[in-house]
Amino acid sequence: MNKKIKITVLLLFFMLTGFLLYKIANKIRQKQQIAENIKSIPAFYFYDMNDGLFTDADLPQNTAVLIIHFHPECEFCRHEAQIIENKIKDFSPYQLLFVSYASKKEIINYANEFNLSAHKNITFLHDKDMIFENIFGKSGIPASFIYNKNQELVKQFKGEVKAAALIKYLKQ
Numbered sequence: 001m002n003k004k005i006k007i008t009v010l011l012l013f014f015m016l017t018g019f020l021l022y023k024i025a026n027k028i029r030q031k032q033q034i035a036e037n038i039k040s041i042p043a044f045y046f047y048d049m050n051d052g053l054f055t056d057a058d059l060p061q062n063t064a065v066l067i068i069h070f071h072p073e074c075e076f077c078r079h080e081a082q083i084i085e086n087k088i089k090d091f092s093p094y095q096l097l098f099v100s101y102a103s104k105k106e107i108i109n110y111a112n113e114f115n116l117s118a119h120k121n122i123t124f125l126h127d128k129d130m131i132f133e134n135i136f137g138k139s140g141i142p143a144s145f146i147y148n149k150n151q152e153l154v155k156q157f158k159g160e161v162k163a164a165a166l167i168k169y170l171k172q
Helices: 002-037 075-086 104-113 132-136 163-170
Strands: 045-047 053-055 065-069 095-100 122-126 143-147 153-158
Touching (some): 065 132, 104 122
Antiparallel strands (some): 065 143
């Protein structure tokens, strides 16, 4: 009887270990796939503030792009928006996309509060299908992705970033 219990426990241990190793390997493959996918601007779709579809095809050609994943209630995101507003002229040659899963009303209030919605090179997008992390990976907020004019990833930041660093990489 004891031998059967030991074999059962051992078998369960190996099955659980195998399952966990499979899950870990799968998670690593997913991260590698996302890292590969974001080397250039990946295919995406989000919604503008009029519920129109905005995709990667809507990005201007030969223009560096800054994609910021944010939430209007995030203090770091708010500070980053203030930094961008203070240096808005330095950001004018580039396309800026602010993407959030917050409500449209919250996004609009955020854009207006920091006077960013009036600039033609800044677009606020609603991630109402909550797919940002599936495309760009889990990174928390704020997260910034900088692509050069050839749509190649130059730099990725997690957390708040100073304007000088963003501009430095946008210029590349």
